[in-house]
Amino acid sequence: MATSGLMTTYKPMSVAFDKGDGVWLYDTDGKKYLDCISGIAVCGLGHCHPRVTQTIQEQAQRLIHTSNLYRIPHQEALGARLAEVSGMEACFFGNSGAEANECAIKIARLYGHNKGVEKPAIVVADKSFHGRTLATLSATGSRKVQAGFEPLVQGFVRAPYDDLDAIRTIAENNPSVVAILVEPVQGEGGINIPGDDYLSGLRKICDDHGWLLMLDEIQTGNGRTGTYFHYQQHDLLPDVVTTAKGLGNGLPIGACLARGEAAATLKPGNHGSTYGGNPLCCATALTVVDTLLEEKLPERALKLGQRILDGFATQLEGNSIVEEIRGKGLMIGIQLAKPCAELVAQAKDNGLLINVTSDTVVRLLPALVMSDAEADQMVQAVSKLIKDFAAK
Ligand SMILES: Cc1ncc(COP(=O)(O)O)c(C=O)c1O
Numbered sequence: 001m002a003t004s005g006l007m008t009t010y011k012p013m014s015v016a017f018d019k020g021d022g023v024w025l026y027d028t029d030g031k032k033y034l035d036c037i038s039g040i041a042v043c044g045l046g047h048c049h050p051r052v053t054q055t056i057q058e059q060a061q062r063l064i065h066t067s068n069l070y071r072i073p074h075q076e077a078l079g080a081r082l083a084e085v086s087g088m089e090a091c092f093f094g095n096s097g098a099e100a101n102e103c104a105i106k107i108a109r110l111y112g113h114n115k116g117v118e119k120p121a122i123v124v125a126d127k128s129f130h131g132r133t134l135a136t137l138s139a140t141g142s143r144k145v146q147a148g149f150e151p152l153v154q155g156f157v158r159a160p161y162d163d164l165d166a167i168r169t170i171a172e173n174n175p176s177v178v179a180i181l182v183e184p185v186q187g188e189g190g191i192n193i194p195g196d197d198y199l200s201g202l203r204k205i206c207d208d209h210g211w212l213l214m215l216d217e218i219q220t221g222n223g224r225t226g227t228y229f230h231y232q233q234h235d236l237l238p239d240v241v242t243t244a245k246g247l248g249n250g251l252p253i254g255a256c257l258a259r260g261e262a263a264a265t266l267k268p269g270n271h272g273s274t275y276g277g278n279p280l281c282c283a284t285a286l287t288v289v290d291t292l293l294e295e296k297l298p299e300r301a302l303k304l305g306q307r308i309l310d311g312f313a314t315q316l317e318g319n320s321i322v323e324e325i326r327g328k329g330l331m332i333g334i335q336l337a338k339p340c341a342e343l344v345a346q347a348k349d350n351g352l353l354i355n356v357t358s359d360t361v362v363r364l365l366p367a368l369v370m371s372d373a374e375a376d377q378m379v380q381a382v383s384k385l386i387k388d389f390a391a392k
Contacts, residue, residue: 013348020047023370025353035353036364036378041187041219041331044246045291046367052249055287056280065278074282078255081289085228087237088257092266093277097218097244098131100254103271104181104214104240105135107258109155110265111212112178119154120178122214123170125161127189127358128182130216139181141189161186162194164201171209179212179240180205184230187219187365190358191326191333199234206239212262214240218254222246223292223368225329226302249288253281297368301329304375308332308364311379321390330370334362334386343385352381362386 017025017033023046025033038044045052059074066072079091092103105122112120124130128141137145138153141161146152157174159166161182170177180202186192199215206213220230221243227233229241239262244254252275258265275281292298309327312334316322324335339359347354355363366378 013345015348022046023367023374031351033348033351033353034374034378034381036366036382037353037355038365038367039250040355041224041245041365043249044222044224044297044368045249045288046369047250049249049291049369051287051291052284055284056251059280059283062279064280065275067274068272068277072277072279072282074279074286075277078277078282078286078289081286082255082257085289085293086241086257087259088241088263089259090257090263092256092271093282094254094256094273095252095275095281096131096254097216097242098133098136098254099273099276100218100242100244100256101130101136101139101181101216102133103256103266104216104242105139106271107240107256107262107265108179108181108212108214110270111262112176114265115178115210117176117178119176121155121157121174121176123159123167123177123180123211124156125159125182125186127161127186127192128216129186129188130181130183161189161192162198164198164205167202167205171205177209177211179214181214181216183216183218183220184234185220185225185328185331187331187363188357190335190361191328191331191363193326193328196234199231200236203236203238212239214238214242216242218242218244219365220328220331222288223298223301223329224331224365225298226305227298228293230328246292247285247288248281249284251281251284253277253285292368295369298329301368304366304368304370304372305329305332307372308366308375308379311376312383315379315383316386319387319390322386330364330366330368332364333357334364334382336360336362336386336389340389343389346389347382347385350381350385352378352385354382354385 124139126141130136130139135153215238241257321337
């Protein structure tokens, strides 16, 4: 039974935060926490970045919302900026990652119908996470997310992640496929990093079969893995890219970016969102993009990520329960040999905010503005936590 006036969708820890500053959060009793998860990869610029706060204040005083019945200059400016940064041509703005992916899924289906495919299908990966709406949970590769919500949305064909042969086999046998939707690095699935040839292999398969390559960069985007978008480390362009999380640094905004035929697929009346791309969120996201790039934070994420991986390699060397330490920029996972969800509460009691995903992976998604000293402090504290856990 709900006891707090809230549905029981979440099981929050017994802590509430009152203010934030950079990588630090302060609870309602004034206790200080090192935030190693940034609101689940959202506050890439840290909490209450002065430029972001200033933009929100100024824009909120001027104009917050008008709807998409009218032109929204901030939305046009953000669309142009993201197109320039990504190599895409056009954007649709919603309010979350799931909505960005819904847009991508609708583009793929319409693209398929326009080609005369009666029941267009999208290839998705095992262990993926694409959101909690019906279409995006159906695309997600986790039974835990789907259970209880059947019948699922049809039209998804699943393949193991990082397995190009499996997708080639699907291509040979399934003429209804029109697109692939994957995360370039899986986040919720446990920080799974595919081989270097995976994305270029997918690009080739898509080119050979006239499929859209659609990348879910909701977690990997906005500088987190070392370039603004992760695919920019692979010398290729997708047809569709989705992003959210770090784009608004906390204000709700998601974007579906596309180029070529995919960019021109949706026509007036095909898709929409009342709040999507409103002046407040777009002005803020523009400041976020500018700040990330002007302060060279994607490069910083790459360098800092390496420092953190090196630190963990030293601290946790030979530890009996550490199976693998892996990361791309500031998406870091420490794979343990046993379920470790209890570490989250232990860390919190020690003033450290971490996350555990896929039962056995300690996941760290710190802000891109984290200093070297703060990163070293994080490595020390997380390593101690894991060492104590192993010794139990
Ligand atoms: C890769 C990926 N896609 C989609 C989503 C869903 O985003 P949102 O929770 O904003 O709907 C997430 C959220 O964790 C994600 O990591």
